[in-house]
Amino acid sequence: MPIPLVNSIASWFLKKRIHQMELFIKYPHDVQKELLRNLLSQAKNTEFGKRFQFEEIDSYETFRERVPIQKYEDYEGVIERSRRGETNIYWPTPIKWFAKSSGTTNAKSKFIPVSQDSLEDCHYAAGKDLLCIYLNNNPQSQLFTGKSLRLGGSKEIYRENGTSYGDLSAILIDNMPFWAEFSSTPSNEVSLMHDWEYKMQAIVNETIKEKVSSLAGVPSWMLVLLNNVLETTGKEELFEVWPNLEVYFHGGVSFQPYASQYQKILPKEDFRYYEIYNASEGFFACQDHNDSKDLLLMLDYGIFYEFIPMDEYGTEHEMAIPLSEVEIGKNYAVVITTNAGLWRYKIGDTVRFTDINPYRIKVSGRTKHHINVFGEELIIENAESALKKVSLVTNCEIVDYTVAPVFMEGRDKGAHEWMIEFKTPPKDFENFKYQLDRALQEVNSDYEAKRYNNMTLRMPTVHQARKNLFYDWLKKHNKVGGQHKVPRLSNSRDYLEELFELNSLRVS
Helix, strand or coil: CHHHHHHHHHHHHHHHHHHHHHHHHHHHHHHHHHHHHHHHEEEEEHHHHHHCCCCHHCCCCHHHHCCCCCHHHHHHHHHHHHHCCCCCCCCCCCEEEEEEECCCCCCCEEEEEEEEEHHHHHHHHHHHHHHHHHHCCCCCHHHHHHHECCCCCCCCECCCCEEEEEEEEHHHHHCCCHHHHHHCCCCHHHHHCCCCHHHHHHHHHHHHCCCEEEEEEHHHHHHHHHHHHHHHCCCCCHCCCCCCCEEEEECCCCCHHHHHHHHHCCCCCEEEEEEEEECEEEEEEECCCCCCCCCEECCCCCEEEEEEEEECCCCCCCCEEEEHHHHCCCCCEEEEECCCCCCCEEEEEEEEEEEECEEEEEEEEECEEEECCCCCEHHHHHHHHHHHHHHHHHEEEEEEEEEEEECEECCCCCCEEEEEEEEEEECHHHHHHHHHHHHHHCHHHHHHHHHHHHHCCCCCEEECCCHHHHHHHHHHHCCCCCCCCCCECCCCCCCHHHHHHHEEEEEE
């Protein structure tokens, strides 16, 4: 299809969708209330609908009172039933796909239901919206002159009944209309390969021959792929391989630790980075301005939002609040009700609102991935902000990291113990450690208070990981590729102790 025709079609769709976005931006609470009513109405005759009497729920207050907040473990039994072919349990239409996700909460796999409604009205709608927003902000874009290099996961079949499971990205690729493959690379056949290491080289071999104009994938794994591209081609930067490359759509993990490495291989000031916030459970938010660090919360994807203040999370006073009651700057755990049948479901993420007109957020971490052994409330957002500062000051580059507490013993004070794999290590480790501690105190007042005069916490300990340590850990746990990620922060030492054992070993 000629580029001018594609641009005109995109322009028509863009104007239509931008108008719809303006409606949920202007009337966010009305949109969310109506969405909740529709979800309850659709599911009123399901097993869940009858149990909680959805037909009688006429307000958010009644919904909150009647339907309990749930986590994956509460859903596991009914999800297993639907994987075996039972229908109308928590959503009226059959669930054919399940996004397999170990997340970072535990080692056990989770199978998140993906309905036809969520596939079309959430995940695919979000992909179209992302293009709309980007093109609206960049009218001179030449995006359609090339293909999108997508880096997804693998697909497996649950063979007992034919329902499919795999990484969300694999489910999306597998269900895309046939014509979508023409605008993407690699081919579906290569994208869905199961062996990650073989697949990586196959992607390189196929994509270096293509005219690529955009990238899409998780920063950690995309960086591995792009470095392989440069190694295979013998080039110094990616524009020598793909001259028309103009934007990278990224999500899944924080971009901060990888920013400097991307800037080295993509050395153009006008190259764009667009962040998205999605998960197996749905697509939630995306960057809606060039060079913005805030994400617009998308309110019409079939997802009803609630939030639990993190200072109440896990306590007897814990209570979710609707979007209309959130405050700027507070840290919240996210609770969702979706068009795939997740009802008041804790997804395990935390966000902080940066604006409420419209509603914009930053992803601040995970509910189970923080350190609060000593009252320091260190979250992933703090750690990555500090590491970014320290990397600039000490001229180092970080590949991956994890942090665990050193518990108090006798008269010994507590501490944080870091395992960091560097691409370029700092020349002075003592200065790196000092700068890291200083940066953490600057971004977290609770940490600063506990470090005052070594009152509760002493100086952190930092270990340099051998090359590929975190990759080997992921491989050992069958978590290579896709959206799998290293646990960043933990209140226990389990991950760290296992990494210590691997640090002196090579995993084949």
